[in-house]
Amino acid sequence: MRGFRHWRWHLDEMYVKLPGEMVYLWRAVDHEGEILESYSTRSRDKDAALRFIKKALKRHGLPEAITTDGLRSYRAAMNELGNAEKQEIGRRAINRVENSHLPFRRRERAMLRFRRIKTLQKFPSVHANVHNHFNLERHLFKRQIFKERR
Template sequence: MYLWRAVDHEGEILESFVTKARDKDAAPRFMKKAMKRHGSPTTIVTDGLRLYKAAMTEIGIREKQEVGRWANNRVENSHLPFRRRKRAMQRFRRMKTLQKFASVHANTCNHFCVQRHLVDRQTYKERRSAGLAY
């Protein structure tokens, strides 16, 4: 099973989608679904996998793709909490449970994870102290 995730420029997870295959048919389905819900992006950062290029050509947004050595870091770092949780659960056995968990995890992670780069140090310390007080 493959988990496709769309992440915005601030690191928030926009969309999670599970497929059985990671191929040219699954990529456009995911991109169309994400664009239908969140609109057309100005740029799309991907890794160097060739199926992204083919899928974007099929959709007609090939010129918006960016591929770089470290450009994909925000997406890769957004996977870390999910991978940690998946390891604790000792993998998923069904696609349906993975899809449910991925969508719920994305919503709770976006809500409770403080985006450190968006607030100054003093505000961050106050919020952290208030959260730990309970």
């Protein structure tokens, strides 16, 4: 995946309740809906955004465009990295990453929440790999082919 220059990333953060505190789960999703990175932190500031973006860039290379919501931490982190011109901000532009939160929320509910931040960090990374593997993009195939591949 490294060096795929026409890729578009969608970044978003979501809160997750742990007993007694709120933590944030940062996610990066590509233009096809595959989850690239998941990272959990206790804060939602520039340093957390910077660590998350650096981790994603190191692993997957530099995309053509990065779509985010209006959180100022993204702008500050992108300015520090020198990628500010690649950032796009839009109200409905991050719907792809917002929709990627739904399977995670469903599994979180089934597991009756998380207890520690360590297990929260482990679960999304494993869940992302499994979800990416079994997500067959139903709209691209005829029903018979989709059923055979599944």
